[in-house]
Amino acid sequence: MKRAESVTFGGSGFDRATELRRDDTKINDLLTSGAARIVVIWRGKPLMRGENGDQLATLAFDHPVLGLATAPPVFLGLDGHDAVFAQDISAWPGPDGPNSALSGMFDPTEQHHPDMPADTKFVALRMNMGRVSPRDAELAVMAVGVFAWHRTHGFCANCGAATRMELAGWQRSCPDCARQHFPRTDPVVIMLITNGNSVLVGRSPGWPEGMYSLLAGFMEPGETVEAAVRREVFEETAVRVGSVGYLASQPWPFPSSLMIGCQGVAETTKITMDPKEIEDATWVTREEILDAWANRSATMYAARKGSIANFLIRNWLSDTLD
Ligand SMILES: [Zn+2]
Numbered sequence: 001m002k003r004a005e006s007v008t009f010g011g012s013g014f015d016r017a018t019e020l021r022r023d024d025t026k027i028n029d030l031l032t033s034g035a036a037r038i039v040v041i042w043r044g045k046p047l048m049r050g051e052n053g054d055q056l057a058t059l060a061f062d063h064p065v066l067g068l069a070t071a072p073p074v075f076l077g078l079d080g081h082d083a084v085f086a087q088d089i090s091a092w093p094g095p096d097g098p099n100s101a102l103s104g105m106f107d108p109t110e111q112h113h114p115d116m117p118a119d120t121k122f123v124a125l126r127m128n129m130g131r132v133s134p135r136d137a138e139l140a141v142m143a144v145g146v147f148a149w150h151r152t153h154g155f156c157a158n159c160g161a162a163t164r165m166e167l168a169g170w171q172r173s174c175p176d177c178a179r180q181h182f183p184r185t186d187p188v189v190i191m192l193i194t195n196g197n198s199v200l201v202g203r204s205p206g207w208p209e210g211m212y213s214l215l216a217g218f219m220e221p222g223e224t225v226e227a228a229v230r231r232e233v234f235e236e237t238a239v240r241v242g243s244v245g246y247l248a249s250q251p252w253p254f255p256s257s258l259m260i261g262c263q264g265v266a267e268t269t270k271i272t273m274d275p276k277e278i279e280d281a282t283w284v285t286r287e288e289i290l291d292a293w294a295n296r297s298a299t300m301y302a303a304r305k306g307s308i309a310n311f312l313i314r315n316w317l318s319d320t321l322d
Pocket of ligand 1: 156157158159160161174175176177178179
């Protein structure tokens with residue numbers, strides 16, 4: 001797909017400079033050089049700035065607030081002459097005391113730290129992802145994703161000992177059994193299944209009323225992308241899928257998914273739902289989708305802007321999937 005990387009979080013060509021991660025001296029020089037910018041994460045939310053909170057804010061490495069961090073910064077890479085790091089200050093209790101931002105699927109709350117610049121605030125990525133520039137989005141997704149991993153992988157999965165951060169934040173190592181652990185990414189297939197002029201959409205229990213999206217599911221060990229697409233669609237709807245092709249991918253750090261967007265052609269159309277998996281599934285025509293996106297539908301509205309489902313459906317409607 002020619003425009004695959006224009007998807008939200010689709011990448012901006014940021015230089016991760018992975019060759020520097022082993023060089024502790026160089027990493028420390030970059031951090032203290034005066035040209036380092038620190039992306040700040042608090043409980044999964046990046047620090048943003050601007051009136052609408054849609055620009056990534058960064059701090060100098062010696063900003064006093066970064067003293068709240070309980071682990072070293074993670075080296076993200078080089079942005080021109082600037083070295084970019086990320087630091088997690090989740091130890092800050094928040095403006096309203098403990099647990100003020102236990103976020104659900106959609107967290108509209110914003111938090112300002114009193115010692116940070118006046119126009120900065122912590123904003124959940126899901127709330128502003130459609131408005132953030134590609135470079136800011138890539139940095140935010142990297143930082144949110146890598147810290148989500150650190151937060152939940154403090155102990156060795158092999159022996160249970162406490163692990164320590166290495167490779168400038170891109171590895172954890174176990175001092176007891178020497179096992180190395182790397183940031184995990186969970187592949188998810190999400191598929192645009194078509195039958196002529198119609199596309200297969202569904203909704204999960206608990207979604208906002210009227211929200212429909214493409215079917216999706218986690219891949220399993222030993223499975224190809226194509227097989228996962230066919231299995232998930234059959235499990236959820238009993239629709240059989242024939243040919244499957246790759247379209248685009250999207251990092252989705254909630255907490256660690258990679259959405260693999262595919263197109264599949266239906267071989268059967270009768271839907272038999274698995275109520276344990278989904279609440280509803282249906283075929284909708286291009287005209288019905290256009291009505292939903294124009295808010296003319298009484299029963300359905302569009303997949304969320306910024307999601308790869310929205311991106312794939314939009315390109316299907318405009319005939320730009322090639
Ligand atoms: Zn171990």
